[in-house]
Amino acid sequence: MLNDWSYIAIFIVISMFLPTAAITIASFLSPKKPNPIKNSIYECGMETVGEAWVQFKVQYYIYALVFLLFDVEIIFLYPWAAAYNQLPLFAVIEGIVFILILLGGLLYAWRKGVLEWV
Amino acid sequence: MDFLYDPYTFIARWVHDFLTGLGVSPAGERFITSLIGGFILATGAMLLVTMLIWIERKVVARVQDRFGPNRVGPWGIFQSFADLIKIFTKELISPSGIDWLPYNLAPVLAVASVLIVWAVLPFTATFYGANLNVGILFVVALGATGELGIILAGWGSNNKYTLLAAFRAVAQLISYSVPLVISTIIPVLFAGSLALNDIVSAQEVWFIFLAPLAGLVFFISNLAEVGRAPFDLVEAESELVSGFNLEYSGLKFGMFYVAEFLHALTAALVFAVLFLEDGAAQGR
Structure with missing residues (x-):
C-alpha cells in the first residue's frame, strides 16, 4: 500500500512538472515584444470600466453550498456501497433513509429556487 | 515470460x-x-x-x-x-494587471488535474500504476481539481469576460459532477470494492448491461464535464468571446487545449473501466 502511495506522490510531481517544463521551454524559445496596446486587456476594443475583480452574486455561493452537501453525502455512501453485500437488511434500510432525508433537502432547495441560474 | x-x-x-x-x-x-x-x-x-x-x-x-x-x-x-x-x-503575451501566480498556475493545474488520474487507471491485469484501495475516490477527487484551474484562470486574467466565463464553467462542472459521482456508486456496489482493479475483475458481464441507467447518467455527466457538443455553453463565443482562456496565448493556451482533450480521453477511459470491462477475458 505504501508502495502505491509513493508512486502516486511521484506521479503527481511528474504531472505538475511536464506542463511547467513545457511552458518554461516555450518562454525561452518564444519572442518577447510587449507593447502597451498588445498587453491591454481584451474587451472587444473598449476600455475596461472599473475593476475586473468584482464580487459575484450570493446566489452562486448557495449553489456551491448545495454541491458541497451532496458531495459529502456521496463520501458517506461509498463505504455503504462497498460493503453492500455483507450488510444486514437494517443497514440497507438505514442507507435508504439517509438518501431520502437528503432528497428532502434537495426538494427544499429546489422549491427555494437555489437550482435556478439567474 | x-x-x-x-x-x-x-x-x-x-x-x-x-x-x-x-x-x-x-x-x-x-x-x-x-x-x-x-x-x-x-x-x-x-x-x-x-x-x-x-x-x-x-x-x-x-x-x-x-x-x-x-x-x-x-x-x-x-x-x-x-x-x-x-x-x-509563439509569443506568451502576459496582459497588464494580471495576478501573476494564479495566471501562471492555472494552465499547469488544468493539465496536472487530468494527468494525475492516469496514475490509478488499470490498463491491463499487469499494466497499471498503482492499485489503490480507494481508486474511484481518487479519480473523482483529483479529477475535480480541474475546476480550481479554471477559476484561477478566470480570476487571474484581470478581465470581466474571463471571470464570468469561469463562473459559468465552474457552475456547469459542479452541477454535473454530483450525478457523475453518484453514478459511480453503482459499479462500486456491484463489485464490493473501491479499487479500480477489483471493479474490472468483478465484471463477468459489462456493468452497462446490468445498470444501463447509471451508465447513461455517467456518460452524459462526463459530456458536460468535458464541455462537448450539447454542453458547450462554457465557450459561448457570442457572449463570452472565447471563455475563461481568453487572455492566454502561445503554449499557455495550448496547455488548456491539451487539458480539454486529455480530459475527454481520460473520461472515456474511466467510463470503460467502470462499465465496459471484461475481467474474464483479461485473465484476471
Missing part, C-alpha cells in the same frame, strides 16, 4: 534485475522504477492527446465534407506534432 504476451512485466523485471545488479537498494530501486514508469505513462498520455486532436479534426472535417489536415505525413497524421512544435515559438 513471453515478451509478446506481456511486454510490460518483461521490461519491468528486466529493469528490476538491472538495477539490483548495479547494487541499488530496494527503496532506491522502487523510486527509480516509479520515476521511469511515471514519465513513460505521462508522456504516452500527452502523445495520445496529440493523436486525438488529429482524429477529431479529421472526423469533424469529414462530417463537414472537407478533407481536414492532409499535408504533414500520411493522411496528415503528423499535423498535431507540427502544430505542437510551432506553438513553442
Whole structure:
C-alpha cells in the first residue's frame, strides 16, 4: 500500500512538472515584444470600466453550498456501497433513509429556487 | 515470460534485475522504477492527446465534407506534432494587471488535474500504476481539481469576460459532477470494492448491461464535464468571446487545449473501466 502511495506522490510531481517544463521551454524559445496596446486587456476594443475583480452574486455561493452537501453525502455512501453485500437488511434500510432525508433537502432547495441560474 | 504476451512485466523485471545488479537498494530501486514508469505513462498520455486532436479534426472535417489536415505525413497524421512544435515559438503575451501566480498556475493545474488520474487507471491485469484501495475516490477527487484551474484562470486574467466565463464553467462542472459521482456508486456496489482493479475483475458481464441507467447518467455527466457538443455553453463565443482562456496565448493556451482533450480521453477511459470491462477475458 505504501508502495502505491509513493508512486502516486511521484506521479503527481511528474504531472505538475511536464506542463511547467513545457511552458518554461516555450518562454525561452518564444519572442518577447510587449507593447502597451498588445498587453491591454481584451474587451472587444473598449476600455475596461472599473475593476475586473468584482464580487459575484450570493446566489452562486448557495449553489456551491448545495454541491458541497451532496458531495459529502456521496463520501458517506461509498463505504455503504462497498460493503453492500455483507450488510444486514437494517443497514440497507438505514442507507435508504439517509438518501431520502437528503432528497428532502434537495426538494427544499429546489422549491427555494437555489437550482435556478439567474 | 513471453515478451509478446506481456511486454510490460518483461521490461519491468528486466529493469528490476538491472538495477539490483548495479547494487541499488530496494527503496532506491522502487523510486527509480516509479520515476521511469511515471514519465513513460505521462508522456504516452500527452502523445495520445496529440493523436486525438488529429482524429477529431479529421472526423469533424469529414462530417463537414472537407478533407481536414492532409499535408504533414500520411493522411496528415503528423499535423498535431507540427502544430505542437510551432506553438513553442509563439509569443506568451502576459496582459497588464494580471495576478501573476494564479495566471501562471492555472494552465499547469488544468493539465496536472487530468494527468494525475492516469496514475490509478488499470490498463491491463499487469499494466497499471498503482492499485489503490480507494481508486474511484481518487479519480473523482483529483479529477475535480480541474475546476480550481479554471477559476484561477478566470480570476487571474484581470478581465470581466474571463471571470464570468469561469463562473459559468465552474457552475456547469459542479452541477454535473454530483450525478457523475453518484453514478459511480453503482459499479462500486456491484463489485464490493473501491479499487479500480477489483471493479474490472468483478465484471463477468459489462456493468452497462446490468445498470444501463447509471451508465447513461455517467456518460452524459462526463459530456458536460468535458464541455462537448450539447454542453458547450462554457465557450459561448457570442457572449463570452472565447471563455475563461481568453487572455492566454502561445503554449499557455495550448496547455488548456491539451487539458480539454486529455480530459475527454481520460473520461472515456474511466467510463470503460467502470462499465465496459471484461475481467474474464483479461485473465484476471
